[in-house]
Amino acid sequence: MHKNLHTERLILRELKESDAEAIFKWARDPEVTRYLTWNPHGSIEVTETILALWLKDYENEECYRYGIELKESGELIGMIDVVGYHHGNPVIGYVSNRDFWNKGYMTEALNAFKNMLLEKYDTIVIEAAKDNIGSNKVIQKNGFRYVYTEKRSMKGEELEINGYRYLKGGVGRMRVLIINGSGRTNGCTARALKEVADALQEDGIEVNTYNVGNQDIRGCISCHSCRKTGRCVFNDAVNEIAPIFEEADGIVVGTPVYYAHANGNVISFLDRLFFSTRFDKKMKVGAAVVSSRRAGSTSAFDEINKYFTISQMPIVSSNYWNEVHGFKAEDVEKDIEGLRTLRNLGHNMAFMLKAIKLGRLEFGYPETEKGPSTSFTDGL
């Protein structure tokens, strides 16, 4: 049994047997049921039968179905409920007696019902036929965000349906892990990464930056002990940063170019980080940033991106390859095109992070088909 919800003019309460007559008043009205999935009730017996089933539903704690009662007169004027779940998020439906339309009652009821659901759920789903202007207004006034319009066939009619979502606290907290692979903590790579970090922060994304280029990080010895433990056998920056990577929604890896490839330290770090960790990296967003004095930038760039593309991680791009040029950080300051590219990268990344989070709520991630590995006798 859920507690009653009170608004200025309404009480939202569980339905009861004696409500059949009031429900029949709207349930028989073809104008009211026009955009609903069910047909008008032909007699009060139909309403009574359905009401009996609804009352039985109350035995289930997950049943959220409230009658909307006017405080002033005690009259039951409508109903609001959770009609189903979309990727675990409740979908709201409502209906009311036509005599009480355009008086703000449903806006008031939806607000109370939505707030009650937000105590348990982060996202709420609601739909309305595009032609149902009143219902779209009720939804929009309650702060729901328009997401899509979809054609659907309902009761033999082709209808356009508007889909809306309400997200508690917007997209919420999002974090990016930034790895500086330069031996020089305040060198060109650091300067380049700062430009990305600033753009991300400007767009509300938290950043955590770690320098691995100046640490003693050895390469992978292929001992495979991580297969059992989920940790690298060498307890260094890899094991320290792995949980931060797990929590992060995205990663930016910056490296100076050494002999036309990424710094060996970064490669040792990434080999062991990606190989030893068992958590799912799917849809974490990745970006590579490279700094060179003169040449070899794109091969280093490709090298870093390979870690992402084997891990189902979308790569963020910018309006040029993510690179700056210089020998000292001051040189990078003069590379205005490079810095501009990195600002664009940061903003694109923030957008992708938010879009993927919203997309996951809306569509869920695609299933990954798994099976035996082939060609390699050790199965890895």
Ligand SMILES: Cc1cc2nc3c(=O)[nH]c(=O)nc-3n(C[C@H](O)[C@H](O)[C@H](O)COP(=O)(O)O)c2cc1C
């Ligand atoms: C061992 C070593 C190899 C390098 N190889 C290249 C190279 O192949 N191409 C290039 O343009 N710069 C090369 N450089 C220069 C650096 O990549 C460049 O100065 C970079 O911007 C330095 O970044 P940092 O200040 O973050 O270390 C090399 C530097 C070192 C120390």
